[in-house]
Amino acid sequence: MEPPKVQSEGGLNVTLTIRLLMHGKEVGSIIGKKGETVKKMREESGARINISEGNCPERIVTITGPTDTIFKAFAMIAYKFEEDIINSMSNSPATSKPPVTLRLVVPASQCGSLIGKGGSKIKEMRESTGAQVQVAGDMLPNSTERAVTISGTPEAIIQCVKQICVVMLESPPKGATIPYRPKPTSTPVIFSGGQAYTIQGQYAVPHPDQLTKLHQLVMQQTPFTPLGQTTPAFPGLEASPPASTHELTIPNDLIGCIIGRQGTKINEIRQMSGAQIKIANAMEGSSERQITITGTPANISLAQYLINARFRDVTAMWNDPAAMTTS
Incomplete structure (x- = not known):
């Protein structure tokens, strides 16, 4: 059976589901105070908008409905993100406005059609919409989906999403798709001052009490280790491991984004990590x-x-789109 054709303006009443990958901060912006923003988006667009549960640094936002309602929902999200960028710039010295960025999650079996033979389709999308489009080379962990990043003005993003929807409708996924499910952060637990922390996004967050109690128990146990035995009572959880040094080299043109305005970023990293950081x-x-x-x-x-x-955030915007694009 011939897959449904859809006009670039979404003329056909075809129901489609698009999945977006968002950071916690972006999700908070979409939900709004007491859920008012997402409620308004649902009502005005007519699309179903669901947000995955879970205490994860990343969340999946699923938008389902006829194509015209999906485009309205995307427009509202893109304009909301632009508003957030403008608000964040009001107390920043930056003069050029960074682009709005959305990340779609697309079955890997459809990515070939999005890229086109020799990259022809993705090139056509970039040229006709003015948006930057990148298809990640690797699949997202434990899934058969890839991230497709779209950056540009809200208008360019909306046009680009329309074209992506056309391709997805004309080339349905092949075989079973294992959807990407963000996992709660599995970063090692960091112990500091008798308190346990895990890393969520860019913040150190106090860890649930049982780990803190375990750490305190380790602290109490360590002095009672039999003489001559250097292994702590709980292997792998030393009370105060010896200090060591690690060196990194950073390109000059990126050092500013690590230091931040008047050293704010580097001081934040020093404070959160507890490490001494010297920049030559x-x-x-x-x-x-x-x-x-x-x-x-x-x-x-x-x-x-x-x-x-910090690098990932900044270089994602600067990356040559072609560098990440693979078939």
Whole structure:
């Protein structure tokens, strides 16, 4: 049977489901105070908008309905994100407005059609809508889905989503799809000052009490270890591991995003990780800067995690779209 054709303006009343991957902060913006924003989006667009449960750094937002209602819902989300960007810029020195970015979750079996032969389809989408489109090379963990990132003005994003919907309707997924389900963060637990923390997004969050109690128990047990036995009472949970040093090299043009305005970002990373972080002065003729991180292995891994998270946020916008696109 011939799959349904759909006009680029969503002329056919075809029901479709689109899944979006969002960070916690973005989800909070979509839900709004007491759920008012998402309620308004549901009412005005006519689309079903569901948000996955769970205390995860990432959440799935599912939009279902006839294509025209999906486009309305996407328009409302894109304009809301633009509003958030404008609000965040009011107290920032940046002069150029960053683009709105949405991440779709698409079955890998449909990504070939989105990219097209030799990248022809994705190139056509970029040129005709003005939006940047990237298809991730790897599948999302424990799934057969890939992330498709769209960046640009709200208008460009809406046009791009329309074209993606057309492709998805004309090339249905092949075989069974294992959907991506974000997992609660599985970052190691960091112990500091008798309190346990886990990392959620870019923040250290106090961990449930039982782990703190376990840590306190370890702290109490350690002095009673029999003489000559260096292994702590609970293997792998040392009370105070020895300090060590780790070095990173960072390109000069990215060092600013790690330091932040008047050092705010680097100080935040220092505070959250508990590590000492020193940034060497720029060397003449070198395009890189040396960063030295000193502390316990847990402090160092947390500092590295936070630096990498900062990188991902910034480089995602700068990345050459073609670099991430694979068939």
